Amino acid sequence: MRATMKPTINDIARLAGVSKKTVSRVINDSPLLTEETRDKVKLVIAEHDYVPNPQARALALGRNFLIALLHDNPNAQMILNMQQGILEGLRDTEFAMVVQPVNRSSPTLIEDMREFIVRQRLYGIVILPPISENDAVAKMCQEAGCRYVRMGSAVLDDRAHMVASNDRDAVRDATEYLIEQGHSRIAIVTGPQGFRSAAERLAGFEEALAEAKIKLPRSFRAQGEYTFDSGLAATEKLLDLSPRPTAIFASNDEMAAAVLYAARLRGLKVPEELSIIGFDDTPIASRVWPPLTTVRWPIVAMGRSAAHKLIAGAIAEVDTENEPSEFLSTLIRRGSVAPPKQ
């Protein structure tokens, strides 16, 4: 039915009776054209389903229309939501999104990434935590001539390069909620050493306790690694204490699920004998019994914002002015928190 060959700019130029440069001007919304000429060309373009070849444009313009998502993160839902957000931000543009997981502990990390960026001539790159906390990576992007935006749990770069949630405030709120419920023996399962998000969440937790003049014994701070198994081990230690905590804040949902699991293993009733708050609001939080009270951060909106920051300048409609660099999280109250029974 339709032409079997994709029409090129030359075809359109010939059919419209103009030069290919004029067609190019129409495509690029050049202001130098008569309305008449523009309409004439646009009509031909529409009639023939003409789509400019992005490879040719990329070659001529010296930049590719590819945004990469870089991650080294086990949280599938988070990555997928981020993908969704970025794609929303890229909608109706000619940009596409490529996804690239990396290995944080690889010794050739920086070189591998540079190779990837150079190979694909990437236009921009969104870096997810925890690797986004690595300044060397950001520096390399800069050097490689690739725009970048870092996602994170605190602002660690200038506005243009950062989209952050405010984990500290969110955890402070969550902890205050536990305190309001009457808890005073509150423990935390922290995230891994060296993770900014882990540090921020711990800081928020400590701030809330300090403000309420509640002491945090060293033993109430158990180290986790953001994984289910590490959460399990950490919780075991906490529940072995005497007196044991009446509430536990886990630095992510994966570990919060582990806290719940560990409580079940010992026959502890949740939330009557142990209150739990998690972080992330992944699907797992609402699939366990009881459903977990947790902190939700606006991943999709943050992804959208990151995409906008990257392509601002390339796309006329996108302006980065009203893109915040910090997003607010909210506490989702479900069934895993209750006042302590004395």
Place this chain on the structure above:
Amino acid sequence: MRATMKPTINDIARLAGVSKKTVSRVINDSPLLTEETRDKVKLVIAEHDYVPNPQARALALGRNFLIALLHDNPNAQMILNMQQGILEGLRDTEFAMVVQPVNRSSPTLIEDMREFIVRQRLYGIVILPPISENDAVAKMCQEAGCRYVRMGSAVLDDRAHMVASNDRDAVRDATEYLIEQGHSRIAIVTGPQGFRSAAERLAGFEEALAEAKIKLPRSFRAQGEYTFDSGLAATEKLLDLSPRPTAIFASNDEMAAAVLYAARLRGLKVPEELSIIGFDDTPIASRVWPPLTTVRWPIVAMGRSAAHKLIAGAIAEVDTENEPSEFLSTLIRRGSVAPPKQ
């Protein structure tokens, strides 16, 4: 330090004292070259970190080096594993992977997809279930001149275009396991109408029961939609029955988690009073208590295979001969199955 500009083929040609065509031949492993020339050029390439511009190659060759992953699926872990598999299959090639979610129920689905394919001049496309079951989509890919591979739970296209698990066999095995344990009142929460995977899983379930001469009352077949909430509603109906089933097979883990949740709501002990088997082996299966017995299918291997099938021919090292078009699933035995207590 390093040259600030990326070297081009002309730079390399000049520095090596050969024509750019010769450099091109080196890049493409042409057999027509002297070892001497080849080595000389390769040395220069290495010295200057030269990477051919993929956009230029794509333009000259008339095909892009982009593989797309198309999905319309709520299962984040599955999609991410698939991404991982595809990227493994693409490793050390110049191909990159772009990700594109679609809306199955959009009336403009086919046109949107065609637009996407044509716009990006995609080299190939991996289609995930359930949209992979849509023959119109496959036909459109064909027409648009885009290679495709469909993932699915049964073979519904020729070898070259299909990577499938065998859900029917896997569910038959799982059901037989329940029967071996002594269950005879076994119910199923099915997947949504019109999904091939749902039909296959149901078929396997029915085959096992028929073989064991166990009757499947109509009321023991509750319709779900692969979502947690639908699984919850379906389970409520099953548990209202009298006598109620002693075991439930849920057609995916999300719904299996809902079965568990529903059992808890009524104070039923799992697995003592109710055995549960799920499907997918998503992380949630091992995060709930008790951990779910479930069917695991080799998503990563399947993704890798799909990528290989797509780029076979483009990459010398990849041959599609030993790529199976059907992959086997395995039953993962955890804690949600026990003999019925009479």
Place this chain on the structure above:
DNA sequence: CTGGTATGGGATACCGGTGTCATTTGCAAG
């Protein structure tokens, strides 16, 4: 009527590769 100046639009080179075909080189046979 002439000359100056905007302004729309075209000719041509160029982006960085690849295909085609011509040319050079090496070496055995005549």
Place this chain on the structure above:
DNA sequence: CTTGCAAATGACACCGGTATCCCATACCAG
């Protein structure tokens, strides 16, 4: 010492766009 032929290399056009610069026309003032 030619000639013949195959192997190795190069010249040049081309892929489908964009940038630069130049020309044609229209409009205006003097």
